[in-house]
Amino acid sequence: MIRSFSLLLGCLLFARITSAQQQCPIIPLPEQYEQVNGQFLLNDNTPIVVTDMGLEAAAYTLQKQLLKYTGARVSIQTRAARPSIILRRQKGLANEAYTLSMSGKSVEISATSDEGIFYGTISFLQLARKAKGQPIACWNIKDAPLYRWRGFMLDESRHFFGKEEVKKLLDEMAFYKLNRFHWHLTDEPGWRIEIKQYPRLALVGGIGSYTDSTAPAKYYTQQDVEEIVAYARERQITVIPEIDMPGHATAANKAYPEFSGGGSARYPEFTFNPGREGTYQYLSNVLKEVDALFPSQMIHIGGDEVSFGTEKWKTDPDVQALMKKENLPTLEAVEHYFVKRMADTLLRLNNLVLGWDEVTASALPAKQTIVFWWRQEKPEQLKNALDKGYKVVLCPRLPFYYDFVQDSSNLVGRRWSGSFNPLRSIYEFSTAKFPAAVNGNNPLIEGIQANLWTETIASVQRMHYMTFPRLLALAEAAWTSPDKKDFVQFEKRLKGFLPLLKQQGIYYFDNPKQTPEPIR
Ligand code: ACM
Numbered sequence: 001m002i003r004s005f006s007l008l009l010g011c012l013l014f015a016r017i018t019s020a021q022q023q024c025p026i027i028p029l030p031e032q033y034e035q036v037n038g039q040f041l042l043n044d045n046t047p048i049v050v051t052d053m054g055l056e057a058a059a060y061t062l063q064k065q066l067l068k069y070t071g072a073r074v075s076i077q078t079r080a081a082r083p084s085i086i087l088r089r090q091k092g093l094a095n096e097a098y099t100l101s102m103s104g105k106s107v108e109i110s111a112t113s114d115e116g117i118f119y120g121t122i123s124f125l126q127l128a129r130k131a132k133g134q135p136i137a138c139w140n141i142k143d144a145p146l147y148r149w150r151g152f153m154l155d156e157s158r159h160f161f162g163k164e165e166v167k168k169l170l171d172e173m174a175f176y177k178l179n180r181f182h183w184h185l186t187d188e189p190g191w192r193i194e195i196k197q198y199p200r201l202a203l204v205g206g207i208g209s210y211t212d213s214t215a216p217a218k219y220y221t222q223q224d225v226e227e228i229v230a231y232a233r234e235r236q237i238t239v240i241p242e243i244d245m246p247g248h249a250t251a252a253n254k255a256y257p258e259f260s261g262g263g264s265a266r267y268p269e270f271t272f273n274p275g276r277e278g279t280y281q282y283l284s285n286v287l288k289e290v291d292a293l294f295p296s297q298m299i300h301i302g303g304d305e306v307s308f309g310t311e312k313w314k315t316d317p318d319v320q321a322l323m324k325k326e327n328l329p330t331l332e333a334v335e336h337y338f339v340k341r342m343a344d345t346l347l348r349l350n351n352l353v354l355g356w357d358e359v360t361a362s363a364l365p366a367k368q369t370i371v372f373w374w375r376q377e378k379p380e381q382l383k384n385a386l387d388k389g390y391k392v393v394l395c396p397r398l399p400f401y402y403d404f405v406q407d408s409s410n411l412v413g414r415r416w417s418g419s420f421n422p423l424r425s426i427y428e429f430s431t432a433k434f435p436a437a438v439n440g441n442n443p444l445i446e447g448i449q450a451n452l453w454t455e456t457i458a459s460v461q462r463m464h465y466m467t468f469p470r471l472l473a474l475a476e477a478a479w480t481s482p483d484k485k486d487f488v489q490f491e492k493r494l495k496g497f498l499p500l501l502k503q504q505g506i507y508y509f510d511n512p513k514q515t516p517e518p519i520r
Pocket of ligand 1: 304305356374
């Protein structure tokens, strides 16, 4: 009897020790954390206390989120109270960094920046989300992200998902501390943003999708855009629009054929015409309206795969005249001339110039340009970009294209010579694996991003299936230092978040028996 009692005691002690060594149940895993004594009880009588000016908005956001994730209806006040959730400005922390200190009496979230305060509140929400009147285990956390750029791109040209779905995605991004939403709004099948000076772009260019060329026009009005940008801003997410040029312009050319530069047999009417002066005026007017809608002061102008549609340039009299006048020896030189001129427009608008890695050759000003390295089979493009001093976002197809399948059993989706993008490959992404010549520790690397192209994604259900839970692996790869990452531990923590995804109406990929693959 005594023996079995001491055995039981031993087991209990062991359980305490292992639980003390448990990972903090947060995604992305914080930089430093420890479980501490005490339990915090959250209920309708636990106010949020703000004494610092300027934190009211953060308190209001937290108030709404507590209601959503825990059911608690807390008040906001400026008088000290205990127990309470205290938001505090603290000087000297890095941008986006925060500390979270918990005891039975208080939860204190401190940061220098609004972003830091927001991420502190997110960490608390993740700890509190299952509470529903139950005590919450206390943790002390000191945290800051690995990368400034933690991005996700959604292609709404091929298929349009609409405002409510975009907001839902922004909710999920924010809950995992992702902070850049790259919105791919224009491409071959559809133009998805209202431009008041050129209404046909949306009304005509918005007709059709990748799978239905006659679908009624779908696009975001400028009012919709403003609403989404404000929604994202409240969640510390910057929205970056992409207006792809000079290629991938098919939908725009349907609306205003006078600015088309033609294409090739396979890609008809694919480019804008770089030989006509009017094209530059037209696109500058478009970019001016876009600039006014997006406070990010960054516009992505694509610049990818232009050569798919330059066949016509060889015989177009305007392009030929331009080549003579500007002494441009090749079609690539014309392409880079075009990108440089449109970049100049952006610089005049005080915007950074963002483009896919093809623009590395376009002689853009290094300090004002961000290059998106997507062609993993061309590491020399990354090296070139860094050597030239451009800032770089890493989004190589492997492992960051989410239209690639995530499991060998998947029926629909892309592969690259048999390779695809399982959860683990995203989670374990690290620049430490790059060849030394590329220098993955280069401070010019802004961060990482996943891109969801939607040729094979026509429904919201499939969009979710391809995005989740890979979005959570991306979040941790973007936030947590490589030496703290452990895939097996991540999978354990992830299990705790799957019911929450379900509760939010997200159809995530799981064991194929539980979540059959939506093939459209
Ligand atoms: C791209 O995938 N064309 C950037």
